[in-house]
Amino acid sequence: MNVTPKWWHDAVVYQIYPRSYCDSNGDGMGDLRGIISKLDYLQNLGVNVLWLSPVYKSPMDDNGYDISDYQDIAPEFGTMADMDELLAQAKQRDIRIIMDLVVNHTSDEHPWFKEARKSKDNPYRDYYIWRQPSEDGGVPDEMGSVFGGSGWEFDEQTGEYFLHIFSKRQPDLNWENPKVQEEVHKMMNWWIDKGIGGFRLDVIDLIGKEIDKKITGNGPRLHPLIQQMNRETFGDKDLLTVGETWDATPEIAKLYSDPAREEFSMIFQFEHICLTWKNKDKWTPVPLDLPEFKKVLTKWQVELADQGWNSLFWNNHDLPRAVSKYGCDGQYRVESAKMLATTLHMLKGTPYIYQGEEIGMTNVAFESIDDYRDIETLNFYKERTENGVAPETMLAAVHENSRDNGRTPMQWDDSANGGFSAVEPWIKANPNYTEVNVKAALNDDSSVFYHYQRLIELRKSLPVIVYGDFEAVFEGHDKVFAYLRSNDEQRLFVMNNFSNEPVTVDIPEHLQSAQVECVIHNYEARQQLGDLVTLKPYESFAVLLPE
Structure with missing residues (x-):
């Protein structure tokens, strides 16, 4: 074995999407106190790391991935005192919390951006990326947004365009500005001092972009910026760091996760995920080609065997439910959910469980697009149907790949709304909560839950799973x-x-x-x-x- 053991090598991470996990105060939205109330459940499952999707202050244009204050908590999720209690209560159960950090962009309501758009000579102007209109008065170039349409938005007050790779309410930070780097590092250290267990870094491969050369992911400045972040923040701490990197290859993954390079613990790569998207277009789904799927997973196992580290996952807050995508969410829901769990958890790397995966939660098929809440889903449904795609075709693609599949409320029991909330939730519950829920799983010795519990125990007790x-x-x-x-x-x-x-x-x-x-x-x-x-x-x- 050529790997220096780390605490996160045999850890199992559980991702929580806070707005959909547990509503403690009856406002239809999950919150931090709801998470605190479920810590005993998570301890029983056996996980020892919780990854929280963003709980920072945010106008929620993209459900919290648009941050307006990195050092405050969104009121719908609670208070900083609740966050402190969550950290303390989790620590008592030997559970660490990793924060989801979005530093490629902020919200347009962040104080930095409010200042930046006041004038071209404002001290914060260069915290963001601005361009003059083109010669004909239009967008500076053809840079597109991940959420559809142009990646440039015109600012009336200063007569220039600002870049947004995602929503127009998510302006991109200018990582070439040393002041941006300093501000982000200072904020990260503030969270580290609070006692968090690490960071999941959202679309981190975009911070090294070169706009004028049309380079977004994996730009030439990316790794020097990450190495600097490592030195200035978490590098000398025993923390778990995982970068979201959509276009990573095994060779690129080694750059991120080889300990000798002092960057991240590991990354999320999505090569296996994109195999069911035709030409990498999630709205044109294609069936799973298992030999190709195996080839990709095998490649990552072999290539990162002794250099770097794998993250292992089937689903997350951006992806459909694993049992619906790769298994059978009907007759063989339980059997295929267990099969997928075994397949993943016996591989080398750190496994990630997405909330509800441990009870075999499935995709949802809302009959109307009006029942969906995800900005990406709604934007693309509108764009594609206006461009001639039949509404029923687009709705079928939404049923298969919408991000809302993973965002319906956690199904705790068979009471109204799956026990998630006493009132109507922010998004409808999957109607199958009457059969698929935590209470039923805990009362059934042969449930998917106990299968996951066993897999976690095995990872802790059999080094061959971790390092073989x-x-x-x-x-x-x-x-x-x-x-x-x-x-x-x-x-x-x-x-x-x-x-x-x-x-x-x-x-x-x-x-x-x-x-x-x-x-x-x-x-x-x-x-x-x-x-x-x-x-x-x-x-x-x-x-x-x-x-």
Whole structure:
């Protein structure tokens, strides 16, 4: 093993989208006190890190990813005193909190931007990115917004355009300005001094952009800026840092996560996610190609084996529910949810669980676009339908890939609104909360919840899962994803059927054994591995092989 052990190597992170987790005060929106009330539940699950989506003060144009004050809490989520109590209560349960930090852009209501738009010679003007109109009086160039339309917005008061890679209410910060760097580092240290466990850095690969060269992600200044951030803030602290980097390749990932380079603990890469988007367009979904999917996941396991570190995830607040995307959210919801969990948690890297994943929550299919709240979903629905895409076609794409799939209220029990709130929530609950909920899961020994609990226990107790080598098995198989994890002491063989039908496979001779120790399964425990194994629909198991 060429990896220096870190506390986050065997950690399991649980992501909370605060507005959808638990409403403690009856305003229809989740909050910090709601999270505090569920800490015993999370401790029971076994996770030891909570990643909070942004809870900073914000006008909520993009649900908090538009920050107007980095050192205050949005009133709908509570107060700084609530945040302090959450940190203290979590610490008592050996749970660390990592903050979701957005420093590519701010809200247009941030004091810096309010000052910047007052005049061209305002001291804060250069905190943001401005351009003169083009010769014909239009936008400076063709830079587009991720949320649709131009990435440039005209400011009447000063007669110039400002850049916004996302919403026009999310102006991009100018990271070439040393004062921006200093302000951000100072703010990060303020949070570190409060006792947080680290940061998830939103779209961090965009801070090194070169606008005039049309370079947004992975610009030449990106890594020097991150290394500087490391030196000035978290570098000498024992914190978990994970960067969101949509266009990262394994080679780029090593730049971020090789400890010798002193940047981040790890990154989120999205190569496997984009395989079900036609030409990387999420609104044109295509079926999962399992051999290609396996090839991508295997590549990341192999390439980052001894240099860098993987993050492992199926879903988050921006993505559809895993069981709906890669499994079966109908007849085999429980079996396929467990299978996906086993597939992911037996890989090398730090696993991330998105709220509700541990009970097998599914996508939602609202009948009307009016029931959706996500700015990206609403913008693209309007844009595409106005450009000729049939509304029913676009709604089907929304049902499959809208960010709101992961943002419906957490389903705690079978009472109104899934026990999330006593009043109508900010977004409707998924109607299946009457069957799919935490209370039902906790009362069922064979539920998805206890499967996740077991996987977390195994990661803590079996070093082969954390540090073992990875070897793909049945690489070309179009239904089975299998692999071997091994170290000097143990061999762990993992088999997962990604289909809704039985599959029979020939087991290679070196993996056959008259007796094996089955550490986890979603049907019955396997006692031996012969030359043939028939897997039931979505069957999954992991066995320790004799040495």
